[in-house]
Amino acid sequence: MLNDITIGQFFPGNSLIHRLDPRVKILLTIAYIAAVFVPVNWYGLGLAVLFLVTAVALSRLPVKLLWKSIKPILPIILFTALLNMFYVGGGTVLWEWGILKLTSKGLVNAAFLAVRIVCLIAGSSLLTYTTGPTTLTDALERLLGPLKVIRVPVHEIAMMMTIALRFIPTLVEETDKIMSAQKARGADMESGGLLQRIKALVPVLIPLFVSSFRRAYELAMAMECRCYHGGEGRTRMKQLHMGLRDAAAVAVMLLLFTAMILLNCWTAPVL
Amino acid sequence: MAVLEVRQLNYVYAAKTPYEKHALKDVSLQVEQGEFVGVIGHTGSGKSTLVQHLNGLLRPTSGQILLNGKDIWEKPKEIRRVRFEVGMVFQYPEHQLFEETVRRDIAFGPRNMGLSDEEVERRVQKAATFAGLREELLDSSPFDLSGGQKRRVAIAGVMAMEPQVLVLDEPTAGLDPRGREQMLRQIERYRRENGTTVLLVSHSMEDVAAIADRVLVMNGGEAAMMAPTEEVFSRAEELEAMGLSVPAVTRIFMALRRRGYDVGDNVYTVEKAVERLMPLLKRGCRPC
Numbered sequence: 001m002l003n004d005i006t007i008g009q010f011f012p013g014n015s016l017i018h019r020l021d022p023r024v025k026i027l028l029t030i031a032y033i034a035a036v037f038v039p040v041n042w043y044g045l046g047l048a049v050l051f052l053v054t055a056v057a058l059s060r061l062p063v064k065l066l067w068k069s070i071k072p073i074l075p076i077i078l079f080t081a082l083l084n085m086f087y088v089g090g091g092t093v094l095w096e097w098g099i100l101k102l103t104s105k106g107l108v109n110a111a112f113l114a115v116r117i118v119c120l121i122a123g124s125s126l127l128t129y130t131t132g133p134t135t136l137t138d139a140l141e142r143l144l145g146p147l148k149v150i151r152v153p154v155h156e157i158a159m160m161m162t163i164a165l166r167f168i169p170t171l172v173e174e175t176d177k178i179m180s181a182q183k184a185r186g187a188d189m190e191s192g193g194l195l196q197r198i199k200a201l202v203p204v205l206i207p208l209f210v211s212s213f214r215r216a217y218e219l220a221m222a223m224e225c226r227c228y229h230g231g232e233g234r235t236r237m238k239q240l241h242m243g244l245r246d247a248a249a250v251a252v253m254l255l256l257f258t259a260m261i262l263l264n265c266w267t268a269p270v271l
Numbered sequence: 272m273a274v275l276e277v278r279q280l281n282y283v284y285a286a287k288t289p290y291e292k293h294a295l296k297d298v299s300l301q302v303e304q305g306e307f308v309g310v311i312g313h314t315g316s317g318k319s320t321l322v323q324h325l326n327g328l329l330r331p332t333s334g335q336i337l338l339n340g341k342d343i344w345e346k347p348k349e350i351r352r353v354r355f356e357v358g359m360v361f362q363y364p365e366h367q368l369f370e371e372t373v374r375r376d377i378a379f380g381p382r383n384m385g386l387s388d389e390e391v392e393r394r395v396q397k398a399a400t401f402a403g404l405r406e407e408l409l410d411s412s413p414f415d416l417s418g419g420q421k422r423r424v425a426i427a428g429v430m431a432m433e434p435q436v437l438v439l440d441e442p443t444a445g446l447d448p449r450g451r452e453q454m455l456r457q458i459e460r461y462r463r464e465n466g467t468t469v470l471l472v473s474h475s476m477e478d479v480a481a482i483a484d485r486v487l488v489m490n491g492g493e494a495a496m497m498a499p500t501e502e503v504f505s506r507a508e509e510l511e512a513m514g515l516s517v518p519a520v521t522r523i524f525m526a527l528r529r530r531g532y533d534v535g536d537n538v539y540t541v542e543k544a545v546e547r548l549m550p551l552l553k554r555g556c557r558p559c
């Protein structure tokens with residue numbers, strides 16, 4: 001049952017997008033999220049969609065995977081769209097019932113918003129699908145590096161994130177094992193009221209905490225034995241390199257922004 | 272009639288994903304009442320997967336598990352009853368302790384069975400004795416015990432349910448030689464005095480050779496052999512092909528025989544070895 005949880009949705013590959021420098025990828029993702037909010041009409045938004053489709057095609061990810069990341073937030077998208085549909089007035093009235101009024105403008109607005117959100121989600125999932133969790137924290141550490149000047153413990157935060165991510169599957173496996181062991185002694189976790197179910201978790205949670213602490217001590221000990229002493233003067237096995245392809249990616253993004261702004265000036269807004 | 276019967280059991284982990292793993296393939300076997308069955312096999316051969324089916328922790332992808340002739344999945348809602356009949360001790364069971372005192376931890380299983388307080392107490396006492404726990408330990412916290420003592424508490428917790436079949440997944444892993452021997456002796460005594468059927472998963476050929484009546488050999492998810500102990504260990508070449516070995520004494524005796532000493536075959540315990548060597552020594556120990 002617990003095996004179904006997949007956290008860190010990295011989908012290994014060797015495409016152009018996979019090979020981009022993770023720092024550039026993070027910055028480009030942020031830029032893209034901003035870019036999605038620039039267009040005021042369908043031409044600009046179409047450009048954003050085109051950009052996304054191209055990026056997905058280049059990454060060679062199965063489309064099903066992206067759909068999987070959008071599916072859980074579909075209700076939220078629908079809900080927001082629905083609210084907008086009735087909230088925005090103007091245009092011809094299509095349907096009316098009491099205070100509810102559906103207008104053509106409201107409909108267009110709702111569709112526009114839905115496409116925007118889908119772009120947002122798909123764009124940011126592209127980052128997590130094509131970048132491994134450790135690479136991601138590594139890149140974040142580098143990007144946040146300047147904050148060290150104002151004494152933000154950037155390295156420590158990144159290390160904590162890496163360790164946490166690393167131990168999620170281990171803990172899931174451990175939980176599974178402990179649950180089996182208690183079930184073998186007749187623990188009943190599937191029936192009973194809420195209170196009873198919470199009580200039934202005690203025999204699982206206590207051993208889980210105990211073993212988490214044990215693991216933490218062991219890991220700390222092992223790190224100390226290998227002379228770990230924080231980020232000071234630490235070198236890396238995997239050096240990040242920015243290359244031509246990263247420059248090209250940034251250029252494409254700048255082009256997208258320019259095109260969007262120009263389109264905004266020359267064509268009429270839809271809203 | 273067999274206490275436990277496994278029919279054409281198949282199990283697939285993570286079915287329909289890239290990580291799909293066919294862990295058990297058409298496994299069939301029968302275990303008789305009161306028998307001591309050793310289960311051996313290379314790492315990843317499916318031993319743990321198999322035994323977790325016996326008390327309904329895993330549900331077969333296909334095939335059946337019969338307990339006293341009845342399919343355990345006939346009424347899925349009542350699977351808990353099966354778990355009281357087939358007691359299961361996991362690998363490294365000391366990691367599952369959670370109560371404030373040893374006594375209460377051992378009582379967890381019997382209490383889940385809905386027994387009266389007196390009956391629970393009686394069983395706790397009895398199980399603690401069988402597992403080799405002294406009376407004064409019962410009121411201490413399980414977290415203050417040594418690793419070996421914790422293991423005993425966990426085993427006692429399952430023995431206290433007084434199951435018809437006791438399954439132990441590597442109960443001696445990580446114990447020192449004396450601890451192993453003691454543990455095995457206590458399990459054997461528990462079996463003799465209660466008439467319990469025991470399945471013991473082990474990586475140690477010596478342990479299995481010393482106490483099992485029959486041995487099940489798992490190989491790559493299949494039940495490769497299921498035969499009386501001496502027969503299994505007499506097929507040394509086959510075992511070695513599966514990445515297993517025979518007990519060290521057996522290897523020594525095979526080497527002796529190759530050099531022409533008349534020591535006979537089927538030697539797989541130290542006692543038997545002594546019995547065979549004594550006459551030879553008296554004769555003045557020469558290849559014949």
Ligand SMILES: Nc1ncnc2c1ncn2[C@@H]1O[C@H](COP(=O)(O)OP(=O)(O)OP(=O)(O)O)[C@@H](O)[C@H]1O
Pocket residue numbers: 284285292294312313314315316317318319320321
């Ligand atoms: N929860 C799981 N999810 C996916 N595959 C698993 C899982 N548990 C075990 N397997 C796989 O099933 C196979 C059999 O595993 P199993 O634990 O039964 O082996 P084993 O004989 O008990 O090994 P060991 O002697 O190391 O305990 C292995 O290849 C293992 O990788």
Ligand SMILES: [Mg+2]
Pocket residue numbers: 318319320362440
């Ligand atoms: Mg195992």
